[in-house]
Amino acid sequence: MLNAIKRREELEAKITELETSLNILKQQLREEVEQEQHRDIDHLDEYLEEVVHRYGNLKDFWHIVGHELRERFARKKAAEQKKDTGV
Amino acid sequence: MHTGAFSQSEPSGASRTAFREWLTVAVLVYLLLVAVAMIGTGFKTAAGANARELFAFAGNPVTGIVIGTIATALIQSSSTVTSIIVGLVAGGLPVGIAIPMVMGANIGTTITNTIVSLGHVREGDEFKRAYEAATIHDFFNLLCVVIFLPLELMTGMLARSAAFFSTMFDGGTSLSIKQLNFVKPIVHPVVDVFQSALGPLMPSVATGLFMIFTGVILIIASIGFLGRLLKQLMVGRAKEILHKSVGRGPFSGLVSGTVLTVLVQSSSTTTSLVVPLAGNGVFSLRQVYPFTLGANIGTCITALLAATAVSGPNSVFALQIALVHLLYNILGVVVIYGIPFLRHIPLRAAERLAEATVNNKVYALMYIVGVFFLIPGVLIAVSNWLGF
Numbered sequence: 001m002l003n004a005i006k007r008r009e010e011l012e013a014k015i016t017e018l019e020t021s022l023n024i025l026k027q028q029l030r031e032e033v034e035q036e037q038h039r040d041i042d043h044l045d046e047y048l049e050e051v052v053h054r055y056g057n058l059k060d061f062w063h064i065v066g067h068e069l070r071e072r073f074a075r076k077k078a079a080e081q082k083k084d085t086g087v
Numbered sequence: 088m089h090t091g092a093f094s095q096s097e098p099s100g101a102s103r104t105a106f107r108e109w110l111t112v113a114v115l116v117y118l119l120l121v122a123v124a125m126i127g128t129g130f131k132t133a134a135g136a137n138a139r140e141l142f143a144f145a146g147n148p149v150t151g152i153v154i155g156t157i158a159t160a161l162i163q164s165s166s167t168v169t170s171i172i173v174g175l176v177a178g179g180l181p182v183g184i185a186i187p188m189v190m191g192a193n194i195g196t197t198i199t200n201t202i203v204s205l206g207h208v209r210e211g212d213e214f215k216r217a218y219e220a221a222t223i224h225d226f227f228n229l230l231c232v233v234i235f236l237p238l239e240l241m242t243g244m245l246a247r248s249a250a251f252f253s254t255m256f257d258g259g260t261s262l263s264i265k266q267l268n269f270v271k272p273i274v275h276p277v278v279d280v281f282q283s284a285l286g287p288l289m290p291s292v293a294t295g296l297f298m299i300f301t302g303v304i305l306i307i308a309s310i311g312f313l314g315r316l317l318k319q320l321m322v323g324r325a326k327e328i329l330h331k332s333v334g335r336g337p338f339s340g341l342v343s344g345t346v347l348t349v350l351v352q353s354s355s356t357t358t359s360l361v362v363p364l365a366g367n368g369v370f371s372l373r374q375v376y377p378f379t380l381g382a383n384i385g386t387c388i389t390a391l392l393a394a395t396a397v398s399g400p401n402s403v404f405a406l407q408i409a410l411v412h413l414l415y416n417i418l419g420v421v422v423i424y425g426i427p428f429l430r431h432i433p434l435r436a437a438e439r440l441a442e443a444t445v446n447n448k449v450y451a452l453m454y455i456v457g458v459f460f461l462i463p464g465v466l467i468a469v470s471n472w473l474g475f
Contacts, residue, residue, distance in 0.1 A: 030334065033369075034333050034334045037333045037334075037370060040364060041326055041330055041333070042326065044322060044325060047360055048360065050203065051203055058202065058205055060209055061448070064208055065448050072449075
């Protein structure tokens with residue numbers, strides 16, 4: 001009986017210890033994330049520039065969409081040709 | 088000694104520049120107010136008592152929403168469109184027709200940050216996060232319309248509540264703050280001079296149309312320049328606000344989004360700023376979500392400001408539509424963000440769309456064309472066919 005109580009107390013102590021460590025880690029993570037967020041906010045001027053040049057940003061997008069569409073049609077055409085030759 | 092004199096002249100030069108910039112801001116705000124009053128007077132002059140008939144085509148609420156959405160998507164400024172709507176209401180456009188247009192303006196404004204997010208298209212995960220942060224605003228505003236448009240059509244709750252407040256602020260009672268409004272006396276002489284100068288040159292309908300056209304151009308130009316100038320002037324303040332909101336939870340995010348939008352007079356700027364912040368992975372989607380919603384509330388300040396420039400019997404309606412915009416956006420945040428089940432719908436929708444778009448960029452194109460142009464057109468056709 002005494003052993004069981006002692007075992008339980010040991011487990012409780014371990015859990016408390018782990019919880020404390022976990023809280024410390026969580027706090028550290030929160031602080032690091034917040035520091036990173038503060039650093040990012042300091043670059044706000046650059047992000048504002050990005051907002052101003054939004055149409056310039058679309059160049060890459062059109063290029064990629066065009067490429068994807070061409071690929072898609074090429075695949076479809078190839079599949080149709082394969083089907084035709086199979087028939 | 089010489090250096091001392093030089094260093095003394097530097098701050099005075101900087102303060103002169105700042106003074107000039109703030110003076111420009113004041114002039115642009117004044118031009119905005121003149122423009123709103125000009126649209127109101129022009130619409131009254133051109134349409135007379137037929138304003139309701141002129142806008143009969145927009146009596147269908149779906150058409151109203153689509154007009155608001157497409158106009159805002161093309162101009163890329165909800166403040167501009169709502170200010171024009173305030174001017175039209177001042178000229179006789181019924182508030183009932185204007186309400187769906189204001190709701191549509193909320194949807195149309197979301198296209199800007201979506202375009203900004205497409206700039207990250209080559210970056211894989213960064214693009215996914217940026218695109219999520221942009222489209223969460225779209226889905227929130229779409230959900231807002233889905234919930235509040237039927238409610239408004241059934242109960243008129245927004246129109247009624249706004250009418251109550253507008254009568255309180257702009258009514259003829261002794262408690263009215265109408266007497267404190269210093270905007271109308273400084274705006275209307277300019278509009279009157281403009282009108283009387285055009286009067287002898289052309290018929291009244293042409294005078295009215297010319298005034299509406301000039302007013303719209305002036306609003307677009309003044310809000311555009313104002314936004315650009317305020318962005319430069321307020322960047323330091325914006326940083327301060329954002330620094331203060333870090334680690335303080337969603338309510339602080341909401342408030343800082345609101346304040347930032349009021350300062351830069353542009354919800355598109357606020358919601359577009361969120362895109363790179365989320366794209367970098369430094370801010371999570373859940374952290375930027377309330378900040379984005381704050382932009383919806385903050386943007387209402389422009390229409391409220393515009394309403395102060397309106398005089399005559401319709402001034403109460405102009406204020407009413409500006410208040411409808413404010414109440415609609417506040418209620419949207421309270422209801423959708425306040426109820427966990429609803430809060431998660433825009434989150435999940437944005438996450439799923441981003442997942443699909445990362446693998447296939449054509450979806451992004453289909454989404455923009457569909458949501459902002461194609462679906463609205465189909466909705467108009469269907470609602471007309473059903474006889475709404």
